[in-house]
Structure formats: structure tokens, C-alpha cells
Amino acid sequence: MKRTLPLVVVFMIGMIVILSEFIPHRPFSKINETLENWFMIISGFAMLLGQISLIQVNTSKIRNRDENWQYNLAGMISFVLMLFVGFMWGMEKAPGLAGHGESLQAVLGMKPFDYLFEYVYTNLSATMFSLLAFFIASAAYRAFIIRSFESNLLMITAVIVILGRSSFGAMLTGWLPESWNILHLPKLTDFIMEFPNSAAQRAIMISAALGIIGSSLRIILGIERSYLGSDK
């Protein structure tokens, strides 16, 4: 019972959402928008669950003096600090519990929350993202090896596109006569991107869409229900 009723809810909601797509009349035309708004609110509340999990995991490590517990402590301090300044003085134009904190703003040049965001958070995030530059190089070194016909295709197109997108591509093939235009590396890159690449992307998109439609249908019909856990 504890599982059947929620499954009925899933079915009803799913069907309403699908039907409302084809009915332009109110209230149906507004249903999807409303439900998406609700989703945001529910997940907003649910965020607390994650935070509780985070606090539990970290405090237990700190309490048990697990290996590396000092770092967990540093993490917890930054968590509490960010939360405190955020709710105390707000962010951007939104005031917090203690207003806008003008005196702090005079010192920092901005709200403390925004200060931490601007100088610590964005730098951490951008640096983590930029590790990709290194990883793309090491992945290319290791994986683009002549082996089978398929892996050769992968490697050759990658090399053509890498060349075609740099200054050298144009130089290398600049001497080709006009009639051989298509072999001009930048042109060839555009051709590959526009035709064979789009074809494969389309195939992936179409078949994945069928997979998604099927999975969604199974969920609505209650065939796929593992996310609800067991009855016991």
C-alpha cells in the first residue's frame, strides 16, 4: 500500500502532463508550467536533506578522528561561514536578517557572501574546469593510437579537426588550387562537422529519444519503480 498509492500518483500526473500538451485551453495549457514551478519549490526544500547528509558525514569523521579529519573540519568551517554570511547580510540586492551590512560592505567593497563567491568560489570552480585542458591532452596521447579501422577513423578525424581549427590548418593546405577547395583543412573540418558528424549525432539523438520515451512510459505505468524502494 505504501508503494501502490504513490505509483497511482505517478500515473495520474504523467497522464495529465501528456494530455495537457495537446489541449491549448486553460487550465491544461498552464499545467506543465505550474508543475515545473512546483518541482523547483520541492527541490528547494529537499536541499536541506543533502545538507543534513553533508553535516552528518563530516561531523562523524571529525568526531571519530578519521583519517584526514582536519580537512573535513576545514570544509565544515567554510560551509558554516558561507551560510552565516549569506543569511546574515544577504546576497547581491537581497537583504539578509541583519540588513545589507553597509559597514562590512565599506570594508570589503561588496557583501561578504559576494566577496567569498567572487574571490574564492569562482576561482576554485574555474580552475577545476580548466583541468580539462590537461586531461584532453593526456587522453589524446593515450587513446589516439592506430589500432583497428574504427579507432583510426576516430584518430584521423580528430587530427583533421584539431589542425583545421588552428592557424596551421590554413597554412598547411593554403597552396591547394581552388578546385581542390574541399581539401583545404578548415573547409574539410566544416564539412565533417556539418555532414558525417551531424548524421551520427542525429542517430544518437533519435534512438536515445526512443529510449527516453520508453523509459518514461515504463515509469508512468509503474513497470520501472525501483526509485521508490521496496515495500518492506
Place this chain on the structure above:
Amino acid sequence: MKLTPLLERRIIYLVLLIAVTIPLLIPIGWKTEVSYHVRMAYDLIEKTPAGKAVIISFDYDPSTMTELHPMAMSMIEHAWKKDQIIIATALWPQGPQLADKAFTEMLKKFPDKKYGVDYVNLGYKVGGMVTIQAMGRSMETVYPEDNSGTLYQDIPALKKIRTLKDISWISSLSSGVPGIKEWVMAGHDMNGVSVTGGTTAISAPGFIPYINSQNQLIGLLGGLKAAAEYESLLGLVGPASNKMDSQSIAHLLILVFIAIGNLKAWRKRKADREKNTLGVKNA
């Protein structure tokens, strides 16, 4: 000497880091082949007489600054060199700040340029195409005052500018909608002003059809590479050139890595084969 995979990876990371850093510190000034579309844009600005008013529209936000900001700087430099009067507008809300930033940096090179005489920042206006159409009837009704609140009629640079038709060229630096397309349709098609522009490498192919016999769009700068080409036409090594040098070196380096990887794999295969044939003989 045998390198462990871990050591190999570290070498790759280090070499890449050095290779990308050096051109930023010591500009190489690699000559890039200037593409036709960049030269078209350059010629448009080059051939406009001194004293004419032009518009640079800042239709982008900080997320695409790496690519578009160097273009803005080059175009300001070029127009100022030619003593043209720059009017900055923006169809994107964060555009005016970026315009200010670009002007402040360029003023270091051109200390005698004066606000209100040689350049003016009119700020952001919502509405895209409709706004541009309205500028075709009267600039002053759209922009009663500039970004800092000075009245239109009090700005000396705008004395002779009544409508968009008094502008010599428009350059839209755009990373999306509204942007180049709107300027082409309302600025060129309805008011007959020459329009050029710059965009990100990813969006560039979508605008190329406008470069046609009707001259809807006169040239186009697509991405960092085009920005570097423009700098080389101006005869300077600017931010885009340095970054493009880094880019090109990194691309080349990755190709070298691929080649070394293949060489290594080939030698290993050869060694394996020899071992195998040896094994057969012994048996």
C-alpha cells in the same frame, strides 16, 4: 629509459603548461593568414573618412569576453586611429559596462581622446530590432540621455547625428540574440547603413549567409582566431594574438603527443612481434 604512465602524464601536463604560458609572457606574434571576411571588415573601417560617427554595439556579456572583447578593443583602436567618433550602444544589459571597460583600457593608448567628443556610451536599450528601427527615425527619442545621464543635445559628438542614417558603419559584437542579425535587418536593410560585426567561433557559421552580393553584412570576425587576424592587420600584437599563439602551440603540442603515443605503441608492437617469433623458434 622506461617512463611510468604516471611520470608520462606529469611530463605532458608540465610541457603543456609551459607551452601555453610562454606566448602569454613573451608574445611570438605568429602571422596568421588573414581570411577574406576579416579583411572586408578591416577595409570598411579603414576607408571611412575622419570625423565620421560610427556605432560599436556591445551585444555580449562577460561569459564570451575572451573571444569578443579583443575584437572590441581592436575596432576602437582602428576607429580612433582614423579619427572617427565612436558611439557605443548595447542590446544586452551588461554591454555598457563592457564598453566602459574597453574604453578605459584603450584610453591608456590614446590619452587625448575625450568623452563626449571622440566617444560616447549611450548604454543599454531593451527591444532589439524595434529599438534599431526607432533609431532609424530619431536617435534622440531612443536615447534621450547617455549612460551617465547627460542629455543627448548636450553631447558635442552627437550634434550632427539625427538618425541612424548619419552613421558611417555599425559593428555589432554579438554572442547571440539580439545582435548581428537585428542590426543587419534593421540597420542595413531598412536604413542602408553598412553593418559589420564579430561573434564567437561557434556562432560564426550561422551569419556567413548574410555576407552576400547585397552586402547585408560587410565582413565578419569569428572567434579568437579572427580577432588575432584583425590585430595583425592593425600591425600590433594584442591580447587576441597572444592567446591565439598559445592556442596554436597547444594544438600543435597535442598533435605531437599523439604522434609520440603512436610511435611508442608501434615500437611496443614490434618488440612484441619479435618476442613471439623468437618463441616459435625456440619451440
Place this chain on the structure above:
Amino acid sequence: MKQLILIPILASCLLSVFFAITPEFKCEDVPYDAGQALALTWKVPSDSSFVVIQKADSLGVFNEIHAAIGSSGSYTDTELSPQQEYRYRLIATTGSDSLSLDSSGKPVEQWFYLGKLSFLILLVIICAAILLYINMARRGKELFIRRISGLDSMEEAVGRATEKGKPILFVPGISDLDDIQTIAALTILSHLAAKSAEYNTDLIVPCRYSMVLSAAREVVKAAYLTAGKPDAYKEKNIFYLTDDQFGYVAGIDGIMVREQPAANFFLGSFYAESLILAETGFSTGAIQTSGTAQAHQLPFFVVSCDYTLIGEELFAASAYLSKDPQQLGSLKGHDFGKLLIILLILIGIVMEIAGQHWFKGWFSGEVF
């Protein structure tokens, strides 16, 4: 003399051209929609007319919304409120002449989007096929599904983790529960959890969103219960890290280098972080299985992981793993859909070559 006769004829021709077209400005509701659009059409006498369309705002002041050149044209005003009266004015200027016409209309909400008929029919056919196959499977019909190589490795990966006494890491993507890829990943997680319960291997599941965390805990707990080892379930191994994309990745990277899992699973929706995860995982020497329907991230998984589930294989995985007839039936339904799409593409191409554009137009909702 001849010329004298010609003059009146010519004049009458000109006049007829001029008067045959009475200026017209119509405002009509766009049919079969949510009542948010009005279609404006006009005809004016001269080809060189400059036409400006204005719309009255709440104070009755007319503002320009569209401009065009030519003797006729159309414009659709959208984002309107249903059942409300809107007034428009057309001003056409030809040389020094000008002409002004007014028109008004009310957008109406209908009960069916006719433009989505093709969408509905195709959806019904595909869903019906899936249901039909599920029904066939329930009645015990044998259904064949070919091997999916990425999945056969799962047992091997779990086995190796057990041998080494190291945990398994499962990353359910970086999307929330509103992405079906995440739910597909959780279904696979359920099978993996059953295996890890069987082999007594630890399973680590870091989550980016709280709701994914909740669902993942349910899934793993249920799997341990079914395997008869409820005590082996460790809730603290399924935890939340942060909602932040790169913060989440930084945390997972830390787990990979410190816990040294013997097998990594990256299944679900991934974006730019795919390569950061896969390369770090590779450097720790783990067996890696990945799967996503994000076409742009597949290359990075393909080059850095041992096995990759490409696109639809991710959704087929749960059916393949469970061998549940209902799931297999649904997979057959997808396959029917694929054949149908291939057929429609071929017919569409033939129709286009034959110049019959209505077929394509019907599917794109432009012709009905």
C-alpha cells in the same frame, strides 16, 4: 490615330491595376492554439509601399511592432492574453501618399492543437507498440535481445573489486530527478547494489542533488533487502556532496584518489566534467564503465573508459540486466520505433525529391 486609342486603354489598365486591389488589413485569431496569437494580413496598392504596423497599448497609444516593404504581407503577434481585445493600425507610405487602416481582434483558446496532430499520432503508435510488446512478453513469448558489451563487464568489475577488497564507485550523473537519464542510472544502480550485496563489496554513491540522494538510498536499501543482507547496507556510503557542478567533481576526484575504488561507474547525464572524472579514474587504475545520452560527452568517455554505453544503450541496460519480460518487451517497442523512423525518413526523402513538400510539412506541424 492609333496612339489616341491606346491612351485610354493604357489609362484604364493603370486604373484597373490601381483599383483592383482595395487596401485591406485583417486581424484574425490563429486557429487551434492556446489563444496567445493573432495573425495580421494586409494588402496595399503599391509594391514600393513602406508598411508600419502599430499596436495599441493599454492607454490606447499606438506603438510600432513591425515594419515591411511591399504590397502585401503578414505578421503574427504572439504572447497575447486570451479573450482580450487587441487593436492594430497599419500605416502604408508610398512616396508622399500615406494610408491608414485600423483592425482589431481577440485571440481565442481552442481545445486541440492541430499542428501537433502528427506528434500525437506518432506518439500513440510508438507507445502502442511498446505496450503491445510488453503484453506479448507477459503472455510468455520469448523475446530476443542481442548482447550489449558494456553491461557484460559489470560482473567482472564487481568481481575484481571483491578480489582486491576495494569499493565500487557509482556516479549517477549530474542531473536532478527531472532527467530520465538519472532514473535510468538508478535502475542500473539497483542491479549493481544487488551484486555488491551478494559479493559483500562496499558501494560508494556520491550525489549532487538531495532528491537523487533520497532515491538512491531507497534503491540501494531495497536491493540489499532483496538480497537478504539488510545489515550490510551502509547509509553513510550514499551521501550528498554539493549542488555545484565542479565542487561535486572535485569531491569525487578526491574520493577516487583516496579510496582507490577498483571499479567506477559513470552513468547518467554528464556535461563538461565527463573527462575530468574519466581521466582521474583511469589514473587510479580502476575498471571504468560509463554511459550517457549526452552526445557531446560520449567521445571523452569512449577514449577514457573501458566500456561505454552509447545513447540508447543506457536505457536498454535496465531491461537487459533484469531480463524482466516486461522490460524486454518495452525494448522491442523501441526497436519498432526505430524501424518506423527509418521508414519515415526514406518516404520523406522520396516525397521531397518528388516535390511533395506536404509530407515533411505535416510532420513539422507547418501543414495541417
Place this chain on the structure above:
Amino acid sequence: MPEIMNVVGLYLGAFFTFCIFSFLYRDNPFYKFGEHVFVGLSAAYWLVYIFYKTLMPNLFTKLITDFSGNLILLIPAALGIMMLMRIHPKTTWISRYPLALVIGTSAGISILRYMQSDLLQQLTATMINPVVSGDGVTTIGNFLLIIGTICGIYFFYFSKKQEGVYAVPSKIGIWFLMISFGASFGYTVMARISLLIGRLEFLLKDWLHLIN
């Protein structure tokens, strides 16, 4: 004062940049520190952000300013609170209702969205007349596009063993997939390198003022 704090901020930024970069060498105390600060800070950031940018405008402000006009918002608020019932094992079952609502909505919307944008739009985009007179290159490209799409879809056909004749289209499909993977990889290199350039620019320009 703000100027000094600006400099302090830049030093903080540079320190954390190095913390993360140090991971490329190996896991080390600096990375561990950076990572934990990142996780803690960002978790709090998103909580505060969602509160001010989603919950306040979409729920609390509306309820406070016009309670009777927004009664319907009490439903998601109640569902949100039901979601929190997971905290206690005895009341966990209550949270299945909001979960069911969320998943039902996702499933319904996914069917529609993917049907529309990935299936129908890609389907009609492939219905083309491949022959473009006077443009051989585009014609060849169009043929490749059609063959690649069809063979690619067939690659995902699970109901048949891919042997003999049936293996041919799926083999061609794999070739297209491989070409596409190589192309996407190569195309991304530029964007990834520019991320690193952006970081180096921060270090060399904003922090050290070595370049201008």
C-alpha cells in the same frame, strides 16, 4: 580599504587556484584543503542562492504579500515539507508522495520534450532532397548525412543479432559514430585550452600584473 581587500581577494584566489592545480601532480594536503573548502562553500552557496532566488520570489514573497491569491502554492510547500519527512525512518514513506509527483512530472515532460525536439525535429531535418544541382560537395554531404543517420539508428537496433547482412549497416553506423566522436573531440580542444588560458590570464595579469 576595499582596495586592500581586493588585493587580499586576489591572493586568496591565486592560492586556491594553485591548490586545485597541484592535483595534477598528485593528491596532496593543498588539494585536500581546496577540495573540502570548495565542497563546503559551494554547498552553502547553493542553499543560500536557492533560498533567495527561488524560494523567496516563487513562494515566500508571494505568500506574504498576497496569501489568499496564492493559496495553491501551499500545495508545493506542503509537498516540500513532506519531502523532509525522510529524516526520520518511521515517516520516510510520506516522502514518497512528493517523489512520485516529481517523477511523474519528469516522465511526462520527458516524453513530450524528447518526442518533439529530438525525434520529430531530427526526423524532418533528415527528410531532404539530397541532390543540390551545381553543388557536388553538398550533394555528397547530404548523401552521407542520410546514410549515416539511417545506419546509425540501425546500430542501436537490439532485436537482431548483428551477423552477416545485418552487420553491414550497423558497421557503417559505427564508422559514423567514430568519425563524429573524433570530430567532437577535436572541436572541443580549442575551448578547453582557452579555459586554461583564462586561468593563466588571471594569474599573470590580475594577480601578478606581468602582462597587460
